[in-house]
Amino acid sequence: MIEFKDVNKYYGEFHALKNINLSFKKGEVAVVIGPSGSGKSTMLRCINGLEDINEGQLLVNDVDLHAKDTNINSIRKHVGMVFQHFNLYPHMTVLENVTLAPIKVLKQDPKEAKKTAEKLLDKVNMLDKKDSYPTQLSGGQKQRIAIARGLAMNPEVLLFDEPTSALDPETIDDVLDVMKKLAKEGMTMIVVTHEMGFAREVGDRVIFMANGEVIEDRNAREFYENPQDPRAKQFLGKIIHHV
Amino acid sequence: MIEILTNYGDILLEGFINTLIASLIALVISLIIGTLLGIFQVSTNRLLAGLANFYVQLFLNIPLLIIVLFFYVVFPMLFVGVNGFTAGIIGLTIYTSAFIAETVRAGILGVPKGQMEAGLSTGLTYSETMRYIILPQAIKIVIPPLGNQFINLVKNSSVLAMVAGLDLMYYGDLIASETFNTFDTYIIVALFYLIITLPLTYTMQYVERRLAAND
Known part of the structure; x- marks a missing residue:
């Protein structure tokens, strides 16, 4: 239902997303991990048009998201987003x-x-x-x-942008439990997170990004047991070491 | 001092009422224009934002007196004659609306960026997000500095005296030159201004406290 085709994004000189080719299916729980500055949040924010892309195509339900005649609001209706800093309306x-x-x-x-x-x-x-x-x-x-x-x-899909990164450790589990419940109900979810436990338990697939590129995109269990790319190995080593 | 009040009380009162009217009219109109300009300044429409910015920068950076004199002296040569009172109100409105626009713009930018993103991501349009999410929060930020603008407006209205605007300051000058008692006259005039500005100040402080209590 979501498809990135050769997507490139630049912030001035900085090449934030490099030739991204990804597709997400209905009912899938995809976990996006990677070091900070790897473009994972940028990639996520492109899906509901909070960020523009410079090259390539991004299809959501077969609608070209960044085409001129696309009404972005009609797409945002179907794409929910959960932010790192909640962004609830305080008033x-x-x-x-x-x-x-x-x-x-x-x-x-x-x-x-x-x-x-x-x-x-x-x-x-x-x-x-x-x-x-x-x-x-x-x-x-x-x-x-x-x-x-x-x-x-x-x-139809819920995007999570580091939903637990700004939380006190003792409240993280309450949030993760809710997310797990949703995943088990069949909600389509794309989750940028560092929560490896969550990724392993409910993630169908892990996308590892570094320097604006998708380095690995594989079944979650396979990825954890046997990461291929040295950067992925190093990243996993660091994170698992922390936990 | 008593002598001035008994001899000139009626024209002082007239000046006081005129100052009050001029301030009130300029306040209401500049609040409307200024708020719209402030919203336009942060608009994603570049033309709208550019025009609003031009207006604000122009009138923020030239003296109020020049604007008022323009409407009193130059405007009638080109179009239609206006009296000092009207020219004064027009000048005050144009000048104050630029300051209010700046205040409103700063208030809108003071609302965290994530609020706009949250609104947009639920499918609300830009203007709906402005209306339901950003502006209600911006108002809270804007009210204290806006109060200062109101008080400045009342004090600035004394510029009407320069164009025979029949305001408090104008009659004060008149009385001072007739009686040669400048000291007493201007003290009385200053007290009249305080009658307007002090309650305004206390009202603003009260509103600020209420807003703080709601946080």
């Missing part, structure tokens, strides 16, 4: 955070949207905080609400 309650887009974009009836939101908040174990404001919550709680906000649009 709205938890419930309002989740219902805003369904009401304004999908034109859902507010009562209907509220019902759906409550179901989703229950799913991420945050229903009791529905009337709180984001500032009253911990990072892990905020991130679970951000996931519910993404789910409220009933997206």
Whole structure:
């Protein structure tokens, strides 16, 4: 459902994405790893048009995302995103955070949207905080609400941009548990993360990136047991050493 | 001092009311124009942003008096005559709206970038994200500096005196030159300005405290 064809991206002189060819299928959980500055977040952000590409083609549901006549908003409706720093709306309650887009974009009836939101908040174990404001919550709680906000649009794919990197260690598991639950329900997910446990447990596939290139793109278990590229070996060695 | 108040009380009051009216009109209009310009300045439409920037930079960087004199002296030669009061209000509005635009622009840019990205990524359009997510947060940032702009506006309205604008300062000058009692006259005029600006200051402080409590 998502396809990168010879995608290149530059920030001025800097070649951020080099000839990316990737495709993601429905129902797949892909984990993207790599050292910082490797282009993994940039790649992810291209999928919902938060970043432009300079060369090549990026198809989402067979629509060329960066073609002139493409309405980017109609694609974003189907592509949810969860950010490293949550980006919840601080002036709205938890419930309002989740219902805003369904009401304004999908034109859902507010009562209907509220019902759906409550179901989703229950799913991420945050229903009791529905009337709180984001500032009253911990990072892990905020991130679970951000996931519910993404789910409220009933997206075909959910993108995660280092969802646990800004969290206190003790709240990481709550977020990962929610993500695992989603993965097991068949949600299509592309996850940029350093959480190796998550990658190994629910990842169908691991994409290892370095210096703007896709170095390895393989079955998750194979990748961990037997990484091919020396950079991947080195990276895995460092991370596993830490854990 | 009592003598001035009893002899000239009526024209002082007229000047006070005119200052109040001029400030109020300029405030409302420059708030509307300034807010729109501020939003245009951060727009992704380059033409719109460029035009707004040009306006703001132009009027931010020339003296208020020149703008007012332009409308009082030059404008009537080209188009239609305006009295000092009107020329003053036009000048004040144009000048203040540039400052308000800068304040609003800074407020919008003060909202973290991730907020816009979060809005867009849920399928909201740029203008919907502005309206529901960015602007409500920008208002909180903008209110304290905006209060200062309001107070500056009231004080700046004294420029009307230079173009026979019949404001407080104009009548103050008149009384001073008639009575030769400049000291008492200008103290009275200053007190009249304080009647407007002090409540404004305290209101702003109250609003700021309320906003801080909500954080």
